Amino acid sequence: MLEIxxxxxxxxxxxxxxxxxxxxxxxxxxxxxxPNGSGKSTLAQILAGxxxxxxxxxxxxxxxxxxxxxxxxxxxxxxxxxxxQYPVEIPGVNSSYFLKAALNEVRKHRGExxxxxxxxxxxxxxxxxxxxxxxxxxxxxxxxxxxxGEKKRNEIFQMAVLQPKLAILDETDSGLDIxxxxxxxxxxxxxxxxxxxxxxxxxxxxxxxxxxPDYVHVLYQGQIIRSGGKDLALELEEKGYDWINEERxxxx
Amino acid sequence: MSxxxxxxxxxxxxxxLSRFEALEKEGERGxxxxxxxxxxxxxxxxxxxxxxxxxxxxxxxxxxxPITELPFLxxxxxSRETISEAALNRFAFAGLEAHRLVFVDGFLAPDLCQIExxxxxxIVGSLAEQLKKESKEVKDHFAGQINGxxxxxxxxxxxxxxxGAFIYLPKGTVMEKPIHLLFISTGSERGMTTHPRNLxxxxxxxxxxxxxxxxxxxxxxYLTNAVTESVIADEAHVEHxxxxxxxxxxxxxxxxxSHQGRSSRFHFHPIAMGAHIxxxxxxTTLDGEGLECVLNGLYLTYGKQLADNYMTVDHAKxxxxxxxxxxxxxxxKSHGVFHGRILVRPHSQKTDxxxxxxxxxxxxxxVVNAKPQLEIYADDVKCTHGATCGQLSDDAIFxxxxxxxxxxxxxxxxxxxxxxxxxxxxRMDTVREELDRxxxxxxxxxxxxxQTAE
Ligand SMILES: Nc1ncnc2c1ncn2[C@@H]1O[C@H](COP(=O)(O)OP(=O)(O)OP(=O)(O)O)[C@@H](O)[C@H]1O
Ligand SMILES: [Mg+2]
Numbered sequence: 001m002l003e004i005x006x007x008x009x010x011x012x013x014x015x016x017x018x019x020x021x022x023x024x025x026x027x028x029x030x031x032x033x034x035p036n037g038s039g040k041s042t043l044a045q046i047l048a049g050x051x052x053x054x055x056x057x058x059x060x061x062x063x064x065x066x067x068x069x070x071x072x073x074x075x076x077x078x079x080x081x082x083x084x085q086y087p088v089e090i091p092g093v094n095s096s097y098f099l100k101a102a103l104n105e106v107r108k109h110r111g112e113x114x115x116x117x118x119x120x121x122x123x124x125x126x127x128x129x130x131x132x133x134x135x136x137x138x139x140x141x142x143x144x145x146x147x148x149g150e151k152k153r154n155e156i157f158q159m160a161v162l163q164p165k166l167a168i169l170d171e172t173d174s175g176l177d178i179x180x181x182x183x184x185x186x187x188x189x190x191x192x193x194x195x196x197x198x199x200x201x202x203x204x205x206x207x208x209x210x211x212x213p214d215y216v217h218v219l220y221q222g223q224i225i226r227s228g229g230k231d232l233a234l235e236l237e238e239k240g241y242d243w244i245n246e247e248r249x250x251x252x
Numbered sequence: 253m254s255x256x257x258x259x260x261x262x263x264x265x266x267x268x269l270s271r272f273e274a275l276e277k278e279g280e281r282g283x284x285x286x287x288x289x290x291x292x293x294x295x296x297x298x299x300x301x302x303x304x305x306x307x308x309x310x311x312x313x314x315x316x317x318p319i320t321e322l323p324f325l326x327x328x329x330x331s332r333e334t335i336s337e338a339a340l341n342r343f344a345f346a347g348l349e350a351h352r353l354v355f356v357d358g359f360l361a362p363d364l365c366q367i368e369x370x371x372x373x374x375i376v377g378s379l380a381e382q383l384k385k386e387s388k389e390v391k392d393h394f395a396g397q398i399n400g401x402x403x404x405x406x407x408x409x410x411x412x413x414x415x416g417a418f419i420y421l422p423k424g425t426v427m428e429k430p431i432h433l434l435f436i437s438t439g440s441e442r443g444m445t446t447h448p449r450n451l452x453x454x455x456x457x458x459x460x461x462x463x464x465x466x467x468x469x470x471x472x473x474y475l476t477n478a479v480t481e482s483v484i485a486d487e488a489h490v491e492h493x494x495x496x497x498x499x500x501x502x503x504x505x506x507x508x509x510s511h512q513g514r515s516s517r518f519h520f521h522p523i524a525m526g527a528h529i530x531x532x533x534x535x536t537t538l539d540g541e542g543l544e545c546v547l548n549g550l551y552l553t554y555g556k557q558l559a560d561n562y563m564t565v566d567h568a569k570x571x572x573x574x575x576x577x578x579x580x581x582x583x584x585k586s587h588g589v590f591h592g593r594i595l596v597r598p599h600s601q602k603t604d605x606x607x608x609x610x611x612x613x614x615x616x617x618x619v620v621n622a623k624p625q626l627e628i629y630a631d632d633v634k635c636t637h638g639a640t641c642g643q644l645s646d647d648a649i650f651x652x653x654x655x656x657x658x659x660x661x662x663x664x665x666x667x668x669x670x671x672x673x674x675x676x677x678x679r680m681d682t683v684r685e686e687l688d689r690x691x692x693x694x695x696x697x698x699x700x701x702x703q704t705a706e
Contacts, residue, residue, distance in 0.1 A: 048654050052646075076656035088651040092669025092676070101665075102655040109656075141669075142651075158655065 001026050001197050002047075002067075002166055007058035009046055016042045018222035019058065024166065027194045031208055031233060032201045034219035035241050040201045041085050043219070044170045048082035049075050062166065076102075077109035079165030083155035083172050085201075089143040095154075096138035099124065099161055106162055127160040130190060132183045148175035156187050163191070168199045173207040185210030205237040218244060265299050267324045272411055275328065284384050290395050294410025301404040310402070313589045313621040314531060314560045319503050322473055323443035326412045330359040333438045333469075337364060343434060343467045344495055344690055348682055350432040350463065351376055357438055358446035359415050368429075373422035376431055379451055380415040389420055389453055397481050397509035403533055405505040409479040413449035416478075421458035421488075430461035430680055435478070439470035439502065450480040454488040456513070461680050462492040466506075466526075471499035473528070478506040486513035486540060493683055495690070497526040500555065504530040514540030514569075521678050523687065524551040524559040525694045534563035541571040549578045550674040550691065553586035553618075554698050560589040567600040570630075576607040579674050581667060582618035583698040592637070593625040600630045607637040612644060612670055614700035644670075664701050671695060 002024040009017040016039045024030050034040050046053050047060060049072030060067040062080060070078065090098070104114040115123060128137065131153050143151050152172050159167050169188070173181055188211055192198065200211060208216075208230060216232040217224045218241070226232065226244050235243075272295045276288075283291075303320050304311040335356060340346045353376065354364035360378040367376055375382070382390045398406055417433045435448050454460050466476055476498060484490050498504045504527040512518050522532045538545055551559035565574045580588040590609045611620040622639040644666045652662035671691050678684040695701055 050650055071658070072650060072653040073656050073658045073662075076654055082654055084651065084654075088645075088647045090648050090651065090666070090669065092672040093652075093665050098652070098655070098657075098665065101661065102652075102657055105656040105658075105661075162655065 001063060002199070003059075003061045005059050007043075007046070007060055008056045009042065009053050010056060011053060015056070016222055017046070020219070020222070020224055022217065022224060024197050024199060026165075026197055028215065029192070029198045029200065029211065029213045031213035031216045032199065032219050033203065033216060033233065033236060038219045039222045040219055041170055044082055044168045044201060047168060048072060048080065073105070076162070077106050081159050081162055081164035081167045083152075083159060083167065083169040085170040085174075087143050087151040087155055089146070091141050091144045093142050095140055095142050096120075096124075098142050099138075099158060102158075103161055124161055127157060130160055130187050131157045133157055149177060149180045152176055153180065153184060156184050160187060160191055164196065166197050166199065167191070168201070170201045171203065172200075173202055173204060181207065182210065205233045208233045220244070265302055268408065269295065269299060271324060271326060275412070278328075283380060284386065286386060286391070287383050287394075291411050294407045297401075298404055298407035298411060301402065301407060303404050310562065310591065313587070314529065314558060316529060318473070318529060319475055322475065324445060325441055325443045326445045326447065327357045327359075328412075328414060331357040331438050331440070333440065335361065335364065335436065340364060340434070343436065344465050344497060345432050345434065345463055345683070345686060348430065348432055348463065348686065350430040352432045352434060353377070353417050354434045354436065355415065355417075355448060356436050357444070358413075358435070358448050371425045371427065374425050374427065375418060375420040377418055378415055379418040379449055382418040382451075390418065390451065393453055393481065393483050394451055395481070396483070397511055397535075397537070398479075401535075403507055405477050406479050406507050409447045409449060409477050412445075413447040413479070416449035416451070418450070419452045419460065419462070421454045421460055423455040424457045425455070426459040427461060430463050430683060432463045432465070435464070435466045435476065437468040437474055437476055437498070437502065439468045439472050439474045439499065442472050442474070444474040446476055448476065448478040450478070452480065452482040452490075454482075454484050454490050456485045457487045458485070459489045460491070462490065463495070463680070463683055464492065465495040465497065466504060467497050468499045468502055471501050473501045473503065475503045475505065480506070480508045482508065482510040482518070484510060484512045484516045484518050487515045488513070489517040491519045491679055493521040493678055493680065493687070494523065494532070495687070496522070496524045496530055496532065497690075498530070499526060500528060500557070502527050506531070507533040507535070510534075510536045512536065512538050512540060512543050512545060515542040516540060517544045519546040519548065519677075519679070521674070522547075522549040522561070523674075523691070524549070524561070525690070527559075528556065529558045529560075531560040531562060535566070536564070537566045537568055538572040538574060539568045541569050543572050545572070545574040546677070547574075547576045547578075548674055548677045550671055551578070551580045551588055552671065552691065552694050552698070553580070553588060554583035556585055558587040558589065560591070562589075562591045564593045564595060565605065567594070567596045567603045567605065570599060570601045570603065572600065573604045574606070576609075577674060577677065578609045579670055580609075580611045580620060581614065581671060581695065581698070582611065582620060583614040583700050585615070585617045587618070588620040590620070590622045590639070591625070592623070594627070594635060594637070596628040596630050596633050596635065598629040601632045603630060603633040603635070605633070605635045609639040610670070611639075611641040612667060613641065614667070614698060660703055664695075667701060668692060668695055
């Protein structure tokens with residue numbers, strides 16, 4: 001589904017990603033861990049199409065299409081979704097209006113009929129239950145005045161509505177209390193199917209107790225320096241990132 | 253030293269002065285005799301000031317030459333053109349559940365008015381009529397706030413006005429329904445000038461909801477030169493929305509003078525969408541403790557339009573709160589001007605004054621000039637101001653695009669939201685809803701927003 005090959009990118013001459021390789025197939029859950037500043041969000045933003053980053057080498061394909069050639073909205077319509085580490089507040093844009101417009105764009109692209117207001121409302125109500133969201137949520141402007149936890153929940157709610165093929169969750173767990181973490185991760189798990197995939201960026205093993213990954217990757221200074229199964233996360237929790245470094249610097 | 257000589261001023265003012273002499277001879281038209289000295293003071297003031305040029309600090313960004321180049325044809329008698337009740341439907345707020353006064357070319361058109369039973373003692377009607385009655389209220393307050401005014405247009409209005417609205421709410425009167433003042437210019441001739449003059453008096457503890465709107469029948473260069481004086485007594489609440497939606501060739505100069513008493517509340521929403529050149533001047537005197545004044549304006553321009561917002565908020569007493577929120581959206585070669593002056597007098601401690609002016613330029617040729625001006629002579633005050641000008645937030649655009657909305661759609665959504673920030677502050681539900689639609693439609697007419705391709 002997603003093939004990243006030797007991706008190199010940076011900002012204004014400073015390189016951030018120094019050759020990332022990653023392959024994600026339908027039905028899989030991948031976790032990316034790594035210390036602050038290692039390039040996790042940069043990778044996510046580049047995949048979603050944020051401009052301002054300069055790709056200096058390598059490639060990224062999504063369902064066989066050259067991802068880097070597509071506009072951000074085209075990527076979204078193709079089924080790529082980024083849950084932002086810092087969701088943006090958009091005063092004055094009503095949540096329901098925004099989400100209905102987005103959903104209909106995606107549906108049009110998939111060749112599905114657009115939803116009218118009534119159908120939309122019915123459809124999102126179920127999704128709201130899934131994320132334990134209050135009814136008035138849709139009437140509020142997008143993210144405006146939301147608490148940190150509400151913003152994260154809103155990201156997953158949007159994911160539930162848009163039903164992407166590949167969801168990239170950038171530190172969705174940070175800022176969530178234990179109960180919210182359970183609600184959010186059970187939401188994410190229920191959205192999981194054989195046809196879609198999830199790429200979960202996190203600092204904490206805690207989240208991976210709820211969302212169990214098939215693969216764990218460690219991004220360090222712009223490169224994936226180690227990949228493994230879910231046990232790798234446990235090992236990292238115990239030993240920290242230095243442990244991998246030490247191992248790496250020792251000749252095999 | 254100004255570079256304009258008195259002689260130049262005189263020459264330029266000549267047609268106005270001679271027109272006034274003619275008016276003086278007509279007697280009747282000048283209204284009751286007690287008003288005439290006020291008119292005369294107006295014309296002398298005008299002769300003294302002359303029309304401002306861009307050399308004048310307060311008019312640096314707004315060149316009114318196209319106005320002074322027009323023939324001066326003040327409307328001094330009611331128009332013979334009749335407007336049918338049904339024809340009103342094309343104007344904003346015509347369907348509003350409200351008491352309605354309609355003025356055609358500055359004269360009250362009684363057939364088009366709709367005033368249902370008013371609370372005891374309340375008056376909603378023609379100012380000209382009230383001036384004739386010489387009631388204490390009107391004598392006490394008419395032209396009470398324009399002393400020392402430097403705006404030549406106000407002086408001109410005082411000299412030539414014929415009619416306008418008079419609203420009087422006695423102590424404790426609550427007007428449930430809004431009052432709508434609709435000013436229609438027939439625009440029958442180039443240079444036609446109307447001088448609507450309104451006087452609004454809200455006695456202590458009264459509550460008033462007011463909508464004032466301006467429109468025209470013909471798209472030619474005519475001038476609306478309006479002046480409104482508002483007296484908002486202790487603990488009175490006034491919400492006032494003004495919609496300027498004149499045709500694209502017309503000119504619109506309007507000044508609002510308001511005087512607020514203790515613990516009063518005044519919310520004013522001036523919305524400028526029309527006219528070639530428009531200026532909305534506000535001078536508000538906050539003359540009591542614990543009061544609140546909110547000036548919440550929006551200006552939307554495209555083509556060659558210019559919309560100027562000029563305001564002075566005078567904190568004359570301690571413990572006053574004022575907020576100015578002005579948002580502007582400019583497309584094509586249009587021009588927005590914001591001039592916000594906050595004056596905090598020496599004893600006005602604990603003043604809380606905030607001002608924000610935000611602008612979005614949709615085109616590289618659009619211009620905005622923002623000039624905040626804080627004059628603070630008290631030391632224990634909270635005053636903030638901020639002006640921004642530019643494009644929409646990249647973060648917000650990206651967020652919307654990352655959900656599948658294309659760039660033009662994201663930009664439209666954010667621009668609507670930006671204008672919506674102002675509209676949302678209107679508390680009169682029906683007025684807000686209608687304005688929301690009007691503002692939406694107006695933005696959709698902006699060439700850059702109408703574009704669907706990137
Ligand atoms: N737009 C940008 N301009 C300048 N530097 C940037 C930009 N984006 C990222 N960087 C830099 O690139 C590096 C990687 O940042 P990134 O946000 O990708 O890290 P991260 O792994 O997500 O960290 P965290 O765990 O703290 O979220 C950092 O040093 C950051 O300062
Ligand atoms: Mg990050």
